[in-house]
Amino acid sequence: MGIKHKTRARSLWVINYFTACGFIELLPWVGSGYDMERFGILAKGSPRHADVLIIAGYVTKKALPRIKRIYEQMPSPKYVLALGSCPMTGGMYWDSYSTIKRIDKYIPVDVWVTGCPPKPENIGHGLVMLMKKIENGFEGH
Amino acid sequence: MNLLKSVMGLIKPAKVIFRILFKKPMTLKFPSESLEPVKDYRGRHFLNLEKCVGCGMCSRVCPNNAIEMVKFNGKTYPQIHLGKCCFCGLCVERCPTKALTMTPEAMLSFYDKSLAIYGPSKLSQTAEK
Amino acid sequence: MNSEELKPGFQGSTPRALLENATISVKKEELRKVLSQLKDAGFDHLSDVTCVDYPDEREFEILYHLWSHAKKCRKVVKIRLPRESPSIESVSNIWEGAQIHEREICELFGVNFEEHPDPSPLFLEDWKEIPPLRKDFDTREYVKREYYDESSSEQKEGGCFLLPFGPQHPASGHFRALIDCAGEEVTGLMLYPGYLHRGIEKLMEYRTHEQNAMLVDRICVLEPYSYELGYANVAEKIAGVEAPERAKFIRTIMTELGRILSHITWIGMMSFALGFESANRIAWGDREKIIRLIEIASGGRIYPCHFVPGGVRRDFPEGFEEKISRVLNHLQKKLVFYDDLFFKNATVIKRTEGVGVLDAKKAVELGTTGPNLRASGVKSDIRKDEPYEAYPEVDFEIVTQTKGDSYARVLCRRGEIAESISIIKQLLEKIPKGETRKQLPRKIPKRDARFCLEAARGEACFYMVGNETDKPYRVKVRGPSFSHTLMTFSYLAKGAQVADIPAIYWSLDPCPSDMDR
Numbered sequence: 001m002g003i004k005h006k007t008r009a010r011s012l013w014v015i016n017y018f019t020a021c022g023f024i025e026l027l028p029w030v031g032s033g034y035d036m037e038r039f040g041i042l043a044k045g046s047p048r049h050a051d052v053l054i055i056a057g058y059v060t061k062k063a064l065p066r067i068k069r070i071y072e073q074m075p076s077p078k079y080v081l082a083l084g085s086c087p088m089t090g091g092m093y094w095d096s097y098s099t100i101k102r103i104d105k106y107i108p109v110d111v112w113v114t115g116c117p118p119k120p121e122n123i124g125h126g127l128v129m130l131m132k133k134i135e136n137g138f139e140g141h
Numbered sequence: 142m143n144l145l146k147s148v149m150g151l152i153k154p155a156k157v158i159f160r161i162l163f164k165k166p167m168t169l170k171f172p173s174e175s176l177e178p179v180k181d182y183r184g185r186h187f188l189n190l191e192k193c194v195g196c197g198m199c200s201r202v203c204p205n206n207a208i209e210m211v212k213f214n215g216k217t218y219p220q221i222h223l224g225k226c227c228f229c230g231l232c233v234e235r236c237p238t239k240a241l242t243m244t245p246e247a248m249l250s251f252y253d254k255s256l257a258i259y260g261p262s263k264l265s266q267t268a269e270k
Numbered sequence: 271m272n273s274e275e276l277k278p279g280f281q282g283s284t285p286r287a288l289l290e291n292a293t294i295s296v297k298k299e300e301l302r303k304v305l306s307q308l309k310d311a312g313f314d315h316l317s318d319v320t321c322v323d324y325p326d327e328r329e330f331e332i333l334y335h336l337w338s339h340a341k342k343c344r345k346v347v348k349i350r351l352p353r354e355s356p357s358i359e360s361v362s363n364i365w366e367g368a369q370i371h372e373r374e375i376c377e378l379f380g381v382n383f384e385e386h387p388d389p390s391p392l393f394l395e396d397w398k399e400i401p402p403l404r405k406d407f408d409t410r411e412y413v414k415r416e417y418y419d420e421s422s423s424e425q426k427e428g429g430c431f432l433l434p435f436g437p438q439h440p441a442s443g444h445f446r447a448l449i450d451c452a453g454e455e456v457t458g459l460m461l462y463p464g465y466l467h468r469g470i471e472k473l474m475e476y477r478t479h480e481q482n483a484m485l486v487d488r489i490c491v492l493e494p495y496s497y498e499l500g501y502a503n504v505a506e507k508i509a510g511v512e513a514p515e516r517a518k519f520i521r522t523i524m525t526e527l528g529r530i531l532s533h534i535t536w537i538g539m540m541s542f543a544l545g546f547e548s549a550n551r552i553a554w555g556d557r558e559k560i561i562r563l564i565e566i567a568s569g570g571r572i573y574p575c576h577f578v579p580g581g582v583r584r585d586f587p588e589g590f591e592e593k594i595s596r597v598l599n600h601l602q603k604k605l606v607f608y609d610d611l612f613f614k615n616a617t618v619i620k621r622t623e624g625v626g627v628l629d630a631k632k633a634v635e636l637g638t639t640g641p642n643l644r645a646s647g648v649k650s651d652i653r654k655d656e657p658y659e660a661y662p663e664v665d666f667e668i669v670t671q672t673k674g675d676s677y678a679r680v681l682c683r684r685g686e687i688a689e690s691i692s693i694i695k696q697l698l699e700k701i702p703k704g705e706t707r708k709q710l711p712r713k714i715p716k717r718d719a720r721f722c723l724e725a726a727r728g729e730a731c732f733y734m735v736g737n738e739t740d741k742p743y744r745v746k747v748r749g750p751s752f753s754h755t756l757m758t759f760s761y762l763a764k765g766a767q768v769a770d771i772p773a774i775y776w777s778l779d780p781c782p783s784d785m786d787r
Contacts, residue, residue: 017438020466020783021491024572031538031554035168047438062395063444063465066437085205088224088254090417092488094206095476096468097402097409098394101417104254112251116227117491117572119184119247124171126250133252150616157610158548167555176562181587183569204481229484229575234583243569 008051008077009134011040012127015050017070019063021117022056022083028120039127047073051140052130055109057117058086058093059100071107077140081126082109085116092116108141178245183228185246186221188264192240193218199232199241208232211260218261223249293346298358301349305334306364312338313345314634316361317722318748319371320733321379323405328353330381334361335720335731335748339634339648342655346720351381360386367637370756378403378471393464393786402469409472435771437465442775443782445755451768459763461756466786474745479505479579479710482742487573489747490784492535495528496725497747498577503658504732504745505579508719509710516704517581522660523594523697524567524576526690530601531560532726533683533690536779540680541612543772544621549612556604559597566590581707591698598691605688613684622676626762626774629674636761637753640728642778645682646674652724664696676777683779686726712740727751727779749784756785 014036018026029036030043044050047070059067071078082103085091090101103109110133113126134140169175178184195217200208207225210217219232219241233241244267251257296304313336320333334347351358360383362369370392372383377391380401391397400407433449436442444465450458470489474482486501487494499521506513513521534557541549561571568574568584576582612618628638630646643650651668653661669685671678714736722731728750737743755778762774 015438019444021488021572024491027535027538027554028558030551031557032167032551033169033555033558034171038168038170045439058466058468060465060467062393062467063437066465070438085224085227088257089222091225092205092227092485093468093473094225095410095413096470096473097399097407097412097416099468101413109254110252112224112254112257114223114226114249114251114257115247118249119571121171121175122247122249124175125248128172129250129252147616147620150614150619154548154611154615154617157607161552179562179565179569181569181584182565183575202480204477204484227484227573228570229573230569230583231480231484 005135005137009131011042012052012079012131012134013042013044013050014052014054015047015070015074016043016045017047017067018054018056019059019067020057020086022054022086025083025115025117025120025123026054026056029123034120034124036127039131041127047071048075050074051077052079052081053107054081054083055087055103056083058084058091059103061098061100064100064106068106079130079134079138079140080107080109081111081113081130083113083115083118083123083126085114088112088114110138178247180245182245182247183230183243185223185244185249186226186233186259186264187242187244187267188219188261189240189242190214190218190261190265192238194238194240196237198235198237202231202235204229204231213261219264220258220260221264222258224254224257292344293348295348295350298349298351301347302359302361302364304347305361308336308345308347309364312340315339315639316365316368316371316637317344317729318731318733318746319368319375320746321375321381321403322735322744322746323353323379323403325353325405330356330379332358332375332381333733335733337722337729339650344656344720344722356381357384358382359384362387365637366635367753367757370637370753374752377401380404391464393467395464403472407472409469410476433768442772443755443780445782445785449763449768449771454767454769456763456766456768456771459760461760463756463782463786466783468787470787471745471747474742476741478740479714479742482745483578484573484575486747487575488783489749489787490725490727490751490781491572492781493528493532493726494573495525495576496723496730498574499525499659500721500723500725500730500732500747502577502579502581503723504719504721504734505710505714507721508714508717508734508736509579510715511580511708511710513581514705514708515702516585517706518659519697519701520582520586520706521577523694523701524564524574525659526694526697527560527563527594529726530687530690531557531564532779533687534560536683536776537608537612539779540776541618543776544618546612546615546617549608549615552611553608556601559600563590563594563597566593578707580710581705583707585706591701594694594698598694601687602691605684608684613680618680619677621770621773622680622777625676625770626766626777627673627675628758628762632761633674633758636757638728638758639750639753640724640726641669641682641686642679642728642754642758644669645671645678647672652722652729656722658721658723660697660700663700664693666693676773679777679779713738714740714742722748725750727781727784728754747787749781749787751781751785752787754778754785755780755782 087103315337435447446462538553568576731748733746
């Protein structure tokens with residue numbers, strides 16, 4: 001609740017690992033269209049520097065162990081944002097033989113953003129929701 | 142000569158970038174301002190409970206199996222799982238009575254996955270501001 | 271080259287038939303001979319290798335789709351294999367680029383290719399079921415068993431001591447490459463795709479045309495319009511229906527807009543890979559203007575779901591033509607700005623000139639298409655060679671470069687943006703009035719059809735087989751990035767400097783989700 005959480009919410013560093021199509025709507029946020037650095041959100045190359053893991057789109061069976069490993073490498077507190085329908089329920093690929101249907105079975109998710117892919121406004125809405133959650137005393141994982 | 146060319150090649154882009162500094166910013170100040178949604182944007186569905194006849198055409202055409210027919214007030218209505226939906230609009234195209242339409246509402250993020258299931262009563266609410 | 275030269279040593283069908291017929295059926299023993307004769311006769315580009323499963327006839331059918339850059343014509347070689355022990359000679363010694371298509375078929379159908387240089391699995395990891403694209407594999411039943419019932423088993427990862435590039439790397443797409451290097455020089459490159467494989471070809475067999483039109487969008491996230499166009503066209507071709515004239519114009523205009531969108535996104539990617547972030551930010555800001563146009567026309571931002579077999583779902587809204595011209599004029603002005611910022615930037619030239627040189631002959635051999643091939647000096651563009659949709663109505667130049675290095679590919683894409691702008695302007699003047707959608711018959715007739723188009727990255731092809739039901743029996747998608755990333759990139763990387771890898775990789779403009787499908 002205190003100053004610790006307020007400052008934490010203002011410097012969320014995102015790991016530069018965007019699994020699939022959801023990343024395309026992060027481009028306006030990375031680029032000058034919406035510019036996520038205004039919120040203190042920065043894309044980082046190494047999982048050791050990152051606070052937020054964005055699962056952007058479907059996760060295949062092959063990619064899942066890598067995502068888990070990256071998640072484990074991230075220091076606490078860490079937060080997870082899931083973009084799109086695919087990590088939520090399988091989405092478009094609900095009957096595909098090689099994608100994971102529910103990501104929360106493997107790693108905890110804090111905010112779900114719907115859409116296929118979600119609109120940038122919706123992603124922003126999700127990021128603001130995550131920041132509010134942290135400001136209200138959410139300790140992360 | 143070659144060196145001069147290289148130096149000039151570096152100065153030019155720098156000049157271009159310097160010029161942008163004095164232009165109107167491209168960035169939108171989200172969340173206080175955002176682009177006005179396009180009129181026909183395919184966002185969240187809206188269900189007109191009076192028009193719906195419960196035929197189930199929408200649930201049959203849905204490529205993602207997102208629509209389920211449920212009982213509500215003694216009648217059958219669609220229930221849409223927005224976490225499965227891909228917002229393609231096939232259900233709206235198929236609806237024989239035009240009871241199902243799409244609204245430009247796109248701010249659909251949830252803390253909990255189960256909140257993404259929109260039953261008939263939630264679907265028939267208009268977008269709140 | 272005339273038919274007489276093909277005569278010696280050829281048994282079975284006559285050589286004249288070999289040259290004249292668009293489709294040839296051959297026996298297993300003659301395959302290599304026929305294909306090498308065809309290659310000598312000018313069919314130098316192996317566009318695709320497709321496999322179709324016929325469990326009722328207990329056979330696999332393998333199709334080799336060829337294309338001649340010199341004569342501008344296509345040819346299909348068909349071969350039937352018994353389903354019990356499918357085995358066929360590899361043709362990778364004739365076309366080097368064939369090996370990646372064969373490896374895919376080997377994994378997804380279980381067909382054995384004799385003397386194949388590397389038959390290891392491509393997309394899937396620890397796959398224990400029957401090969402997934404076979405007809406007797408039911409994906410819905412498998413999904414129920416694997417994902418919805420019990421928790422799936424843990425997976426292990428092999429260790430490696432080479433320099434990894436991806437899957438988590440700022441300059442890589444979502445795929446894994448291991449760079450074998452001696453000092454700064456790259457001596458070998460091993461590629462492990464499949465992180466985005468979701469079996470779209472299998473899923474299409476379970477869906478109707480309408481539903482498939484929504485699914486094909488998702489093949490390539492950077493340029494969905496071309497794939498929609500391809501699917502709509504192949505479905506129309508197999509049903510024998512022509513789309514209305516106005517729908518064709520709308521589709522062509524939107525596809526060209528998609529091409530500009532893809533190239534502008536690529537400017538951002540390329541400058542990001544070169545460490546030049548200003549251009550990246552500016553290009554991705556401009557991108558929003560085109561996306562806004564797509565949003566107005568179709569109702570979707572990234573995945574428009576706009577074209578369906580038989581026409582388009584939405585006509586242009588009122589005043590849309592003016593909006594397009596306004597954005598195009600803005601882009602034309604912006605192109606001069608990008609020249610100063612990016613295309614003639616000394617740093618960009620220094621980083622890309624002379625890096626990753628691909629000569630024309632090798633490019634054709636590896637199955638390279640699109641801007642990457644044109645940068646090597648081959649004047650090949652399907653929009654011009656086999657005009658489809660509204661392209662016969664417009665006049666445009668094929669942009670070519672001669673050097674074949676990364677910088678030539680950069681310039682080629684710049685030229686294509688300018689050409690696309692002029693194409694859209696011409697089309698906007700000529701666009702006719704009328705209806706925009708026709709209904710297709712519900713059932714797909716029992717025959718096959720193939721349609722190729724020029725996507726922003728190169729040749730994209732759709733091959734469809736019908737079976738008198740409302741769902742296609744088999745759809746094969748040939749994405750350009752498949753051979754670009756897996757064949758061309760690994761060829762160019764050998765011998766290059768480690769620091770040049772991102773410059774080479776992004777100059778090919780790969781799309782990993784199109785590569786894996």
